[in-house]
Amino acid sequence: MAQRVLMKGNEAIAEAAIRAGCRHYFGYPITPQTEIAAYMAKKMPKIGGVFLQAESEIASINMVYGAAATGMRVMTSSSSPGISLKAEGLSYIAGSDIPALVVNVQRGGPGLGGIQPSQSDYFQATKGGGHGDYRMIVLAPASVQEMASLTIKGFNLADKYNMTSMILADGTIGQMMEPISFEDAEIEVYEKPWALTGTECKRKHNVVNSLYLKPEELEVKNFERFERYKLVEENEAMWEEYMMEDAEICVVAFGIASRVAKNAIVAARNEGIKVGLIRPITVWPFPKKALAAAADKVKGFVCVELSMGQMIEDVKLATSCKKPVSLCNRCGGMICSPDQVLYSIRNAQKGEF
Amino acid sequence: MKTTQILFAGFGGQGILFAGKFLAYKGLKEDKQVSWLPSYGPEMRGGTANCSVILSETPVGSPIITEPDVLVAMNLPSLEKYIDTVVPGGQIYLDSSLIQYEVKRTDVQVFAIPATAMAKENNMASLANMILVGALLENHPELSFDGTDTVVSDLVPPKKAALVELNMKALSMGKEYTK
Numbered sequence: 001m002a003q004r005v006l007m008k009g010n011e012a013i014a015e016a017a018i019r020a021g022c023r024h025y026f027g028y029p030i031t032p033q034t035e036i037a038a039y040m041a042k043k044m045p046k047i048g049g050v051f052l053q054a055e056s057e058i059a060s061i062n063m064v065y066g067a068a069a070t071g072m073r074v075m076t077s078s079s080s081p082g083i084s085l086k087a088e089g090l091s092y093i094a095g096s097d098i099p100a101l102v103v104n105v106q107r108g109g110p111g112l113g114g115i116q117p118s119q120s121d122y123f124q125a126t127k128g129g130g131h132g133d134y135r136m137i138v139l140a141p142a143s144v145q146e147m148a149s150l151t152i153k154g155f156n157l158a159d160k161y162n163m164t165s166m167i168l169a170d171g172t173i174g175q176m177m178e179p180i181s182f183e184d185a186e187i188e189v190y191e192k193p194w195a196l197t198g199t200e201c202k203r204k205h206n207v208v209n210s211l212y213l214k215p216e217e218l219e220v221k222n223f224e225r226f227e228r229y230k231l232v233e234e235n236e237a238m239w240e241e242y243m244m245e246d247a248e249i250c251v252v253a254f255g256i257a258s259r260v261a262k263n264a265i266v267a268a269r270n271e272g273i274k275v276g277l278i279r280p281i282t283v284w285p286f287p288k289k290a291l292a293a294a295a296d297k298v299k300g301f302v303c304v305e306l307s308m309g310q311m312i313e314d315v316k317l318a319t320s321c322k323k324p325v326s327l328c329n330r331c332g333g334m335i336c337s338p339d340q341v342l343y344s345i346r347n348a349q350k351g352e353f
Numbered sequence: 354m355k356t357t358q359i360l361f362a363g364f365g366g367q368g369i370l371f372a373g374k375f376l377a378y379k380g381l382k383e384d385k386q387v388s389w390l391p392s393y394g395p396e397m398r399g400g401t402a403n404c405s406v407i408l409s410e411t412p413v414g415s416p417i418i419t420e421p422d423v424l425v426a427m428n429l430p431s432l433e434k435y436i437d438t439v440v441p442g443g444q445i446y447l448d449s450s451l452i453q454y455e456v457k458r459t460d461v462q463v464f465a466i467p468a469t470a471m472a473k474e475n476n477m478a479s480l481a482n483m484i485l486v487g488a489l490l491e492n493h494p495e496l497s498f499d500g501t502d503t504v505v506s507d508l509v510p511p512k513k514a515a516l517v518e519l520n521m522k523a524l525s526m527g528k529e530y531t532k
Contacts, residue, residue: 006377006389032393115393176416177374177389179381256415263414337419 061089071195091130095210099158116333117171247276264341363427487527
């Protein structure tokens with residue numbers, strides 16, 4: 001096994017991206033993700049890569065758009081308000097069907113909000129953010145190790161399906177240090193016949209564009225795109241199940257909230273409450289099958305989120321509202337305590353949702 | 354299943370984050386599961402700083418500490434803020450050169466160490482943090498003092514190699530003081 005080192009979550013993303021073959025990073029600083037840019041600024045020049053601090057978030061996402069159109073592995077990173085600024089570019093990239101990796105180390109919102117950890121960009125990440133019918137693959141790491149492994153996975157999936165992968169992290173996972181080992185990154189290589197690499201007068205020129213003035217054509221494009229999204233939904237959902245074998249209560253949480261939830265689950269088990277966890281690792285595609293299966297055997301669900309309740313809607317949809325779902329939440333940069341989650345689990349055990 | 358939650362708190366510039374980082378690395382060397390979480394944001398820019406270190410035999414759940422087993426306090430506001438959160442039977446290490454405070458709790462072990470004065474006397478004013486960590490190590494044999502030199506060497510940047518020896522001296526002073 002490779003040597004374990006301590007690393008910040010943000011640095012793990014940057015190192016993993018480099019190992020995944022990313023040589024183009026465009027960004028603009030914002031707390032709590034600035035370590036990603038700092039790491040790239042230090043490393044990229046040494047390995048022949050590009051680190052560019054743009055004049056704004058809008059400029060940086062459009063640089064990503066341009067560089068991604070050449071078929072290179074490209075990324076940008078930001079935090080909540082910065083991602084809002086990038087939303088137009090995200091929609092254009094989706095409309096052009098090209099791969100890119102975007103990192104959101106979330107902080108409290110709305111507006112300029114605060115700088116402490118949050119998960120309140122769930123809607124923005126999974127339901128759009130930019131305009132038009134589109135999806136992004138959204139990966140939600142819960143450890144520093146996953147910050148790295150999901151970054152590599154994100155690049156691979158983006159190339160496989162010609163779409164954007166987003167790493168949906170939060171300030172805690174970005175700032176904390178944990179042991180991490182870098183196994184050899186499994187880089188999947190996909191043909192990119194659409195890439196703008198220069199024709200050398202040997203082929204017809206490629207066009208990367210999101211403008212379709214004929215509605216018939218635009219509709220067909222969207223149909224095709226959603227056929228691809230369907231494949232992603234069928235094949236790429238990832239989740240972790242924890243103590244679910246005999247669970248009567250199912251906690252659903254992702255990212256940092258899932259770690260707090262695990263503490264509460266251990267405490268509840270010590271009280272004899274049969275409770276487990278389903279942790280979505282991809283929040284889009286949402287692990288619907290796992291939730292639907294759980295709905296047939298548990299009494300109800302407790303959704304733990306650092307927002308006013310966003311993922312809870314997907315939990316209700318995935319389970320067709322077969323069982324009650326309660327919300328255990330903090331927001332604005334505050335984090336649930338294990339005791340708060342334990343209290344919700346006890347209530348669920350009593351049938352109070 | 355043993356898990357130790359250690360909270361370091363003090364002013365920015367006292368080496369709070371470094372002390373935590375040292376302990377996390379030490380835990381890593383002892384094959385423990387570890388997490389290190391700093392405070393970030395406005396408070397670290399000139400105000401209070403704190404960091405949470407968890408050392409465990411099992412995977413670390415939440416990296417956020419609400420009830421520390423060990424509190425290392427390097428200023429009065431930090432001690433006052435966290436003293437009641439320490440678990441019964443827990444330990445408090447405080448820099449008694451900087452904190453004049455009588456701990457009323459009788460269910461915790463208190464180690465009052467004049468770390469800042471000791472550091473100044475030995476011309477290493479910035480290493481009061483490591484004196485406190487040395488004391489902590491003395492009381493936590495599971496972390497063993499062996500191998501601390503390699504951990505310090507790994508953490509001190511090559512340009513400041515002279516600091517390795519001073520850090521080691523500070524750790525030893527804390528250890529001896531507590532014996």
